[in-house]
Amino acid sequence: MDEDRTRVLLVDDEKDFVELLAERLAGRGLTVDTCSTGNEALERSGGGNYDAVVLDLEMPGMDGIETLKKLLAEQPELQVIFLSGRGTLKTGIEAVKEGALEFLEKPADISTLLTHIEEAKTRRIVLVEKRMQDEIADVLRRKGW
Amino acid sequence: MSEGPTPHADHDALAFMGAVTASVSHDLSNVLSTIDQVSGLIEDMLIAVERGVAIDPARLEMVQGRLAHQTKRGVTIVRKLNTLGHTTDDPVRQEDLALVFSTLLVLMERMASRRRIQVIFDPEQTGHMVEANPVTLYHLLYHALLLVMDSYSDGGDVTLDLVEEENSTSISIAGHDLASVEGGGDRLAVIHVLADQIGGKAMIDADDPGCLEVVLPRVGGTQE
Numbered sequence: 331m332d333e334d335r336t337r338v339l340l341v342d343d344e345k346d347f348v349e350l351l352a353e354r355l356a357g358r359g360l361t362v363d364t365c366s367t368g369n370e371a372l373e374r375s376g377g378g379n380y381d382a383v384v385l386d387l388e389m390p391g392m393d394g395i396e397t398l399k400k401l402l403a404e405q406p407e408l409q410v411i412f413l414s415g416r417g418t419l420k421t422g423i424e425a426v427k428e429g430a431l432e433f434l435e436k437p438a439d440i441s442t443l444l445t446h447i448e449e450a451k452t453r454r455i456v457l458v459e460k461r462m463q464d465e466i467a468d469v470l471r472r473k474g475w
Numbered sequence: 476m477s478e479g480p481t482p483h484a485d486h487d488a489l490a491f492m493g494a495v496t497a498s499v500s501h502d503l504s505n506v507l508s509t510i511d512q513v514s515g516l517i518e519d520m521l522i523a524v525e526r527g528v529a530i531d532p533a534r535l536e537m538v539q540g541r542l543a544h545q546t547k548r549g550v551t552i553v554r555k556l557n558t559l560g561h562t563t564d565d566p567v568r569q570e571d572l573a574l575v576f577s578t579l580l581v582l583m584e585r586m587a588s589r590r591r592i593q594v595i596f597d598p599e600q601t602g603h604m605v606e607a608n609p610v611t612l613y614h615l616l617y618h619a620l621l622l623v624m625d626s627y628s629d630g631g632d633v634t635l636d637l638v639e640e641e642n643s644t645s646i647s648i649a650g651h652d653l654a655s656v657e658g659g660g661d662r663l664a665v666i667h668v669l670a671d672q673i674g675g676k677a678m679i680d681a682d683d684p685g686c687l688e689v690v691l692p693r694v695g696g697t698q699e
Contacts (some may be wrong), residue, residue: 344508344509350509350513350515354512354516357519380486388501389589390630391591416504436507437511437512454683
């Protein structure tokens with residue numbers, strides 16, 4: 331795997347939509363995986379494999395907000411962008427309050443989505459680096475070095 | 476948007492229309508978003524062609540197939556939504572229950588899929604005619620279907636059957652355990668009221684606690 335390529339997980343139960351979007355993002359140099367439920371998203375993203383998760387709000391079983399909470403509980407640095415056809419101001423605010431980076435309404439322009447994905451990648455790198463620095467500082471403090 | 480019944484009968488009919496249109500607008504948004512992605516992919520292909528890259532005919536065929544599928548899906552949803560909209564045209568008219576359910580099942584597809592519900596229904600069971608206020612009839616059968624869908628905690632089959640009796644048509648909607656549905660008693664009370672408004676009745680099958688039976692007077696039957 332090319333380490334520099336942006337890695338994205340698309341989570342949406344609209345099969346045609348998600349496959350077409352994946353193909354277009356892959357054509358723009360991203361590494362893209364897809365799945366259709368919140369549970370699959372939790373399984374797939376377990377290894378910290380993704381720079382961003384693009385998540386639908388309404389899916390069979392676990393909904394998008396619940397999936398977001400579980401994803402962030404496991405990986406606080408993970409960046410989640412909502413992309414939903416059920417956009418209301420209330421749900422958008424709730425998603426951002428729960429830790430989503432952005433809430434986009436379908437149909438979203440691909441260049442807008444790409445901008446947010448790149449923003450997600452940068453933000454994740456900053457957060458991971460900060461966590462590593464904090465961990466090193468903690469070790470140094472505990473060892474009294 | 477609440478999908479279940481509210482405590483106010485007047486508001487509830489509007490809430491039913493609101494819940495259905497909100498759900499359907501989500502479906503239509505997905506249809507249009509997919510068509511938008513098809514358009515974007517064709518644009519990507521055209522840019523590739525301008526750069527001298529040959530297009531694989533299989534990819535074009537795939538794109539065309541998805542476009543045709545989504546267009547057909549969108550047309551079906553819009554037609555059924557139009558049918559629901561026209562339920563307000565007449566205070567009373569004859570309705571074929573198979574067509575009513577065919578309409579409701581398209582409009583409630585997202586509600587079913589969110590619950591992982593597969594509805595088993597043969598739309599060829601035509602000819603079961605009911606004379607009623609169309610809004611009340613659709614409203615009643617919407618709540619009946621939704622109640623049975625909610626009898627599953629994590630998906631399952633809902634089987635819908637129409638049986639002609641001497642003076643009535645019996646609609647059987649079978650799912651899991653209806654006693655387990657949260658707020659089931661209140662929801663069943665709303666179903667009773669709506670059934671009563673069109674001269675029918677609703678009950679949980681004494682032999683099958685997962686089956687809701689709605690009995691409606693049939694056109695041509697002798698009134699009791």
